Amino acid sequence: MSSATVAAPSRAPGRAPNRIGRMLRSDGSARLASYVFLLVLWQLISLYEERFPPPAEVFGFLWTEVTGGSHGGIVRGEFWEHFAATLPRFAIGIAISMLLGVLAGVLIGGSKAAEALLKDTLLMLVALPAIIWAFLTQMWLGLGDYAVVITTFLSAFPFVAVNVVQGIQAVPRDLRRMSGAFHIAGYRRLRHLLLPAVAGYLFAGLRFAVIIGWNAVLLGEWFSSSEGVGWRSRYWYDANRYQGFVAWVIAFIAFIVLLDRLVLVRLQRRAFRWRDAQLSDMERRAEEIDVAVAGA
Amino acid sequence: MATLQVEHLNKTFPAIERGSGPTTAIDDLTFEIGGNVFVSVVGPSGCGKSTLLNIVSGIETATRGSVTVSQDGRPARLGYVFQEPRLLPWRTVDQNMRYVLDGEDARGRAEEYLRMVGLRDSGDKFPGQLSGGMQQRVGIARAFAVEPDLLLMDEPFSHLDAITARSLREQLQEIWTKAKKTVLFVTHDIAEAVQLSNRVLILAPGGRLYADVPIELPYPRRASDRAVAMAQAELLGRFETMQEEADAADVADVAS
Numbered sequence: 001m002s003s004a005t006v007a008a009p010s011r012a013p014g015r016a017p018n019r020i021g022r023m024l025r026s027d028g029s030a031r032l033a034s035y036v037f038l039l040v041l042w043q044l045i046s047l048y049e050e051r052f053p054p055p056a057e058v059f060g061f062l063w064t065e066v067t068g069g070s071h072g073g074i075v076r077g078e079f080w081e082h083f084a085a086t087l088p089r090f091a092i093g094i095a096i097s098m099l100l101g102v103l104a105g106v107l108i109g110g111s112k113a114a115e116a117l118l119k120d121t122l123l124m125l126v127a128l129p130a131i132i133w134a135f136l137t138q139m140w141l142g143l144g145d146y147a148v149v150i151t152t153f154l155s156a157f158p159f160v161a162v163n164v165v166q167g168i169q170a171v172p173r174d175l176r177r178m179s180g181a182f183h184i185a186g187y188r189r190l191r192h193l194l195l196p197a198v199a200g201y202l203f204a205g206l207r208f209a210v211i212i213g214w215n216a217v218l219l220g221e222w223f224s225s226s227e228g229v230g231w232r233s234r235y236w237y238d239a240n241r242y243q244g245f246v247a248w249v250i251a252f253i254a255f256i257v258l259l260d261r262l263v264l265v266r267l268q269r270r271a272f273r274w275r276d277a278q279l280s281d282m283e284r285r286a287e288e289i290d291v292a293v294a295g296a
Numbered sequence: 297m298a299t300l301q302v303e304h305l306n307k308t309f310p311a312i313e314r315g316s317g318p319t320t321a322i323d324d325l326t327f328e329i330g331g332n333v334f335v336s337v338v339g340p341s342g343c344g345k346s347t348l349l350n351i352v353s354g355i356e357t358a359t360r361g362s363v364t365v366s367q368d369g370r371p372a373r374l375g376y377v378f379q380e381p382r383l384l385p386w387r388t389v390d391q392n393m394r395y396v397l398d399g400e401d402a403r404g405r406a407e408e409y410l411r412m413v414g415l416r417d418s419g420d421k422f423p424g425q426l427s428g429g430m431q432q433r434v435g436i437a438r439a440f441a442v443e444p445d446l447l448l449m450d451e452p453f454s455h456l457d458a459i460t461a462r463s464l465r466e467q468l469q470e471i472w473t474k475a476k477k478t479v480l481f482v483t484h485d486i487a488e489a490v491q492l493s494n495r496v497l498i499l500a501p502g503g504r505l506y507a508d509v510p511i512e513l514p515y516p517r518r519a520s521d522r523a524v525a526m527a528q529a530e531l532l533g534r535f536e537t538m539q540e541e542a543d544a545a546d547v548a549d550v551a552s
Contacts, residue, residue, distance in 0.1 A: 178382040181353055181374070182396040182442065192395050196386040274386040274422045 053243035062247040086228040089145060090217045093152025097209050101157050105164020125158035130216035138224040151220035156213035160205040167201030203268045214256050298365060298372040298445035298478050299330035305361035307347050321347040322503035334472060334479045336489035339499030345482040349450050367445040375444030377452045381431035383423040389434050390419035396442055409441040412471050429460035440475055449481045469516045486535055490528045491517050506538050
């Protein structure tokens, strides 16, 4: 213990430049600084370019939309209604992508024949942009939920499948042989060997699916719906209310960032507890060594 | 107790490179083990020791001959300890044990065998939080916990430091005398084979059976026991003779 207190002062220099440096390096304040910078830049550009609505106008519009205030005339803000229309479509599209993506990934990753047959098709699907599906589904299915959900599914699915294929192929051979030697098969093998080994890849797939799928659901609504976040963005775009359009862009970017930070990152951390446990043990050992060295 | 019968076993691998002939890993090997015995297979590297284990466990198939593992007429249950621990890194020690265990008493057996290897309190840890020796002990506990009729061990101490390996050898004897299993143990370390086994099979290069030596010493055997040291020295002598003969045969081959 006494050796730890000896080591402490040398690690905590009180000079001011270091304090600012440390503050900038800290996650929260660095992020805040980047937001402030973007806002200032935006404000500056809007001063010289009149088709670039200034931040105050955009956020004011967003406020009216969120609180259901009047946009002038009979048009009122409808923020929550459109999110409520979009979210189920998004959720169903992502759920189907995950389900079929995992199934396809396990099939292709687990069988040489299926891989030879389907891998190129999968790569082609990855290369197809969401807007193509938005056009095609509108052509095939017209306006409505189906076109939007299917656009979301078709755009997100290949990313899940590709990641799962990679994950399945990365399952350690040693552990597969061990499971074989103990005759572990079926559900138990899936749950304790395959899924955890694939989990990292599956999470990468899920994050891709969420981002690509969100992009796709908005495009789908832009072309094939008369409600929802994508449709509302288009509504203001068509009405030449650029501040309205940009306000919705801000809203749906904020949504995806929050979803990623608040849900996905936490989920991922939970799934990788085993790796963190190992890491914190190593860190503890490293610290013990530090203390021992400082004491010597 | 299980019986393992190996009859005229032959395993040949096809040529890897063009121009070289096929490689014989095991050549006309015949032996039988049964009952509460600890049998080691020793030999220089490349003599087919691991191949033998792989064939017994069914990972590889024989080119000719047969291997039968039976237990009162039914197929025997096998346990396996590998060179590396081969634990699921994302599951706790306890979950790793229960991964291979069936039945209602799985939890109880997992605890019982962890206690036997001295890891009763590590059930909640992840493998990455344990030292290499502790991980290998979990591997050993896992193999014993399935209560196998035949336990296969493939150089389980070769990746550990000498001190850890020495203490695990003593623990293994303790567990084995308690659990009473048929063990087939593969190693390249003659001293280890003598210390642990009732019987040592020496394989020559090319996979022939060179000698079948009983070791009749009481357990537990410590590496420092005089009798053990003498038996080790004697077997080492036979092993060296075998290698000299093999080298002489090679020279004769080249000369002819």
